[in-house]
Amino acid sequence: MKLIAIAASAALVLAPGVSVAQKSGAKPDFTLDPNYGEVSLETGFTPDPWTKSILAGGSVPASAVRSGCEGSVSAAPDLQLTFEAGEFDLTIRALASEDTTLLVNTPSGEWLCDDDNGGDLNPKVLISDPQSGRYDIWLGTYGDDMVQSTLEISELGGSDASGDGAPNTELEPNFGSVNLRTGFTPDPHEKPILAGGSIPAASAKSGCEGKVSAAADYQVFFEPGSMDLTFLVEASEDTTLLINAPNGRWYCDDDSGGGVNPKVLITNPQSGRYDVWVGTYGDDMVQSTLKVSELD
Numbered sequence: 001m002k003l004i005a006i007a008a009s010a011a012l013v014l015a016p017g018v019s020v021a022q023k024s025g026a027k028p029d030f031t032l033d034p035n036y037g038e039v040s041l042e043t044g045f046t047p048d049p050w051t052k053s054i055l056a057g058g059s060v061p062a063s064a065v066r067s068g069c070e071g072s073v074s075a076a077p078d079l080q081l082t083f084e085a086g087e088f089d090l091t092i093r094a095l096a097s098e099d100t101t102l103l104v105n106t107p108s109g110e111w112l113c114d115d116d117n118g119g120d121l122n123p124k125v126l127i128s129d130p131q132s133g134r135y136d137i138w139l140g141t142y143g144d145d146m147v148q149s150t151l152e153i154s155e156l157g158g159s160d161a162s163g164d165g166a167p168n169t170e171l172e173p174n175f176g177s178v179n180l181r182t183g184f185t186p187d188p189h190e191k192p193i194l195a196g197g198s199i200p201a202a203s204a205k206s207g208c209e210g211k212v213s214a215a216a217d218y219q220v221f222f223e224p225g226s227m228d229l230t231f232l233v234e235a236s237e238d239t240t241l242l243i244n245a246p247n248g249r250w251y252c253d254d255d256s257g258g259g260v261n262p263k264v265l266i267t268n269p270q271s272g273r274y275d276v277w278v279g280t281y282g283d284d285m286v287q288s289t290l291k292v293s294e295l296d
Helices: none
Strands: 038-042 050-056 079-084 090-096 100-105 111-114 124-127 133-141 147-154 177-181 189-195 218-223 229-235 239-244 250-253 263-266 272-280 286-293
Touching (some): 050 133, 090 100, 090 133, 111 124, 133 147, 177 189, 189 229, 229 239, 229 272, 239 263, 250 263, 272 286
Parallel strands (some): 038 079, 177 218
Antiparallel strands (some): 050 147, 079 133, 090 124, 090 147, 100 111, 189 286, 239 250, 239 272
């Protein structure tokens, strides 16, 4: 499907606050709090692309705001972007293992939508000469199931549409970072992580299992002593673990932590940054707990 971009003066475009009569009465509503929060970016932002893991889908037809828009979305936007524009175009794109759609409301009230312009079944909206202001973004699906996806926002065109992508250590981690030094307490250090993504962990290292997000889930800045360093994930479902060490070496594991829990033991750890991904085997996200320890 080609990108639909309808000028605000056209009869079928909805300015903010104007509703469309639908049998269900439901429509995407930019006045609701976004499901995955807000982000403020200004021209020249890094890393580019900026990414966010999002569960795409909902029960509201995207066509409720513009005839021809595809898929079902949530009533609330998935993400609210406040953007300070420069001389570059703005690309908004989604990556997923299943067919997803994209719906965007621009600062002027213009509705933009797309299905497959991002390559394969991925949607992409390219906004030439973007305005500064607020962009409300929805990711949709064709079925009732939610689909794990990665939203990309870029001034450089985003990642390569022809490939599956790969875990990227240059992206901002999904769940933040921590500074630890030998002897840290409490031990283990724990962090809740929503595991999963749309990118094969094997794209980082052959033989690694599961799917992860493009961005690392967590960054650990570590100053070692004489003890080894252990990364362990606990969850009620099968998860995997992928780690990039300060020297660039990739570690991965599936079930070494007991049951279906993954564990990576790093002997004689280096000082520096450890990028950590927690993966899953299916498309669903899995709530997990990442544990970092010197005592295991």
